[in-house]
Amino acid sequence: MTRIPRPTPDELDEQQKRLHAAVTGGDRANGPQLFRLADDDGRLEGPFNAMLLNPAVGDALQRLGAAIRYEGRLSDRCREIAILAVAAHWQSGFEQRAHEPIGAHVGLAATELDSLRNGDPVELDDPDEAAVLRTTRHLLQHLDLDDDAYRAAAEALGHDKLFELTTLIGYYSTLALQMRVFAVH
Template identity: 35%
Template sequence: MSQRLPQFQAATATDEQKAVLQDILSGPRGNLNGPFLGWIFSPELAQHAQRLGAFCRYQTGLPLRLSELAILVTAARWQAQAEWYIHYPIAMQAGLPADVAEAIRIGLEPKFADEDDKLIYRFATELYQAKRVSDATYKQAADRFGHTVVVNLVGLLGYYALVAMTLNVFEMRAEGQDSLPFHE
């Protein structure tokens, strides 16, 4: 799965590594697809990151479609091959229009039919481009979703940026990935 890290050997795993793997496999993900076999070389980081990720993916208070939209914006921003490959089908199942995802993938601003989709895209895009979110966008997000969910959205964007960086630095691909959504 990685071109830069040695292949992880479960037979020689430390107790800490085994505990992290068990937590991931018994949690809501149920698989090790993604950055986990990279993080496992630092079991303490892996444990903290996978717990944060479970929260960010499943408990932000956002509907799945909006969480996956934010993840795809992040994957496109970082051109994270595996992140896009893993989350694109989830986004499609959650009801994100394919033309919206494709525009994001190729770096164009999508035409949105849904105002919540447009708001999440604008929030994430402003944060990534300007390193800030405008007062108008922040107010709209806080009015629509509440402060707790906006805090969670920032956490989700930060977490998936960490995932993207991990996947990119260690040249990791998703299980079964046979195509690349971004040019290298």
């Protein structure tokens, strides 16, 4: 059971209504609907409901998430590989349920999804994808990149994509932490 209220849209104040509209009417709502942003009564699902607790911070956070998902330079597969590796590390059931269908939609095979979920090795032929997974798992385990790991990641991805990847890891780790604290499953 969640630790915070799950208000319907008519129970929201004006700031919360703007945030609700940004989540349900933005880029997330324009693509294939592979996971629900809101339930049948309009209550926000997953991490988005917690964002209503402080709409100014919540809106900044959801805009960061939208930028990572829709404006980044990482390929769709790279992005989903990293998100699913973070979800597995944090044992974030919501993120796994939300992003596994997206991962399948962008071409991740069932065996790759299973391996990501279980933290097992994944055979990735694409060098960017392999670098993303290696770097993500390294950062989640060690909380930093030593000089060799940094050099390998920067050479494989470039500084711009490495910056994006570290931002993605931090963002999805933040969501996982918030969902754990607020008992969002």
